[in-house]
Amino acid sequence: MLAVPMLRQRVPLGVIVVAWAQPGATPKSQENLLRTFADQATIAIQNARSFQEIRDKSDQVEIANRHKSEFLAHMSHELRTPLNAIIGFTRIVKRQSLERLEPKQLENLDKILASGEHLLAFINAILDLSKVEAGRVEVSPGVVALAPVLGQCLRIVEPLVKPGAVSLVREFDGAPPSMYADEEKLRQIVINLLSNAAKFTLRGSIRLQACAANGSVAIAVVDTGIGIGPDKLGLIFEEFQQADANSTRVYGGTGLGLTIARRLARLMGGDIGVESAPGSGSTFTLTLPLRYSA
Amino acid sequence: MKTVLIVEDVALNRDLLIQLLEDRYRLLLAEDGAVALERAAEGRPDLILMDLSLPHMDGWEATRRLKADEQLALIPVIALSAHAMRGDEERALASGCDDFLTKPIDESLLFSKLEKHLGTCAGYRPHR
Numbered sequence: 001m002l003a004v005p006m007l008r009q010r011v012p013l014g015v016i017v018v019a020w021a022q023p024g025a026t027p028k029s030q031e032n033l034l035r036t037f038a039d040q041a042t043i044a045i046q047n048a049r050s051f052q053e054i055r056d057k058s059d060q061v062e063i064a065n066r067h068k069s070e071f072l073a074h075m076s077h078e079l080r081t082p083l084n085a086i087i088g089f090t091r092i093v094k095r096q097s098l099e100r101l102e103p104k105q106l107e108n109l110d111k112i113l114a115s116g117e118h119l120l121a122f123i124n125a126i127l128d129l130s131k132v133e134a135g136r137v138e139v140s141p142g143v144v145a146l147a148p149v150l151g152q153c154l155r156i157v158e159p160l161v162k163p164g165a166v167s168l169v170r171e172f173d174g175a176p177p178s179m180y181a182d183e184e185k186l187r188q189i190v191i192n193l194l195s196n197a198a199k200f201t202l203r204g205s206i207r208l209q210a211c212a213a214n215g216s217v218a219i220a221v222v223d224t225g226i227g228i229g230p231d232k233l234g235l236i237f238e239e240f241q242q243a244d245a246n247s248t249r250v251y252g253g254t255g256l257g258l259t260i261a262r263r264l265a266r267l268m269g270g271d272i273g274v275e276s277a278p279g280s281g282s283t284f285t286l287t288l289p290l291r292y293s294a
Numbered sequence: 295m296k297t298v299l300i301v302e303d304v305a306l307n308r309d310l311l312i313q314l315l316e317d318r319y320r321l322l323l324a325e326d327g328a329v330a331l332e333r334a335a336e337g338r339p340d341l342i343l344m345d346l347s348l349p350h351m352d353g354w355e356a357t358r359r360l361k362a363d364e365q366l367a368l369i370p371v372i373a374l375s376a377h378a379m380r381g382d383e384e385r386a387l388a389s390g391c392d393d394f395l396t397k398p399i400d401e402s403l404l405f406s407k408l409e410k411h412l413g414t415c416a417g418y419r420p421h422r
Contacts, residue, residue: 085307088310
């Protein structure tokens, strides 16, 4: 009889026992063969166990992720319901008593409204980000007439630009006439970059440029704003990292816009890059394949 | 005066809609889907503002039943939902809703949709 242990890191997984019908000494060669066999079996068992563990883990991750999405959906509902009332009733009060209120009271109502709207934008941004992270955002590509879309983006951010001090300049006459991309997401990214530029540019210009090269389209927003220091450049795409810890308070915004914009760009096979220096403006460049393919 | 049925379970939101609309429309109220079906059958509103997450019978189911009832199927239903998650609008339209609004309610959007579906000018003037 011959017994060979199946050891994994000195912990026995089992024992292989072979018994012969005829009594006699076991040849060394057979013992070695059995040892090799036991080693192979140990590896096979170990592989099967690891595979099972990974499968269990990924099931757990999937369940946790689903819980997270459900939690966010629920939270969004619970937050929006009272917010709906706060914003709605404040508007009604403001409208009904516009003539009767002291300027200070009116100002305070406007602060309630602005805070409510900021909170709403924030909840929406968190939801957007969580949807991208949960892989629940799908790219729906189509033919995009680039120049008209960029023109619309400019018109949308026009009210955000400091009047008289900052000019919005269209420099996308050299843009390719059309591309194949998700128009809604493209628009969302460009509006985000433009409204960032509007926020941080107090005088000078904001230029929207576009050109095609090597099968991709580069859309650049070039501003003459406050700029970003080299130590902060790598951080601005992270969640809640405007270049200055105080700047969300000074300049507003959720601190999530660029994070979402970059995730969306990458989802479409592109990216967003930045060049900047303090005092000499920033250039954010969105590159996207001329033809999106999944 | 046209009649609008407001289906909304949260008292605060119902109150908000009442204050927004009471000068312009005759209002009927329901706090869940089952009551909404009864009110619609009795009161024959010209339009229904339907919240989607409701107790007992939700807004999707109530809309499906309304649209399956040939007496009531022609009443336009505008879904009103705090659900901003993707797919909600599609789900609402698939249940038979004629239009969709997200909360918090954008007043001018609400009034323009009401006008569109009621085919009347409600005389709303947006304030600043």
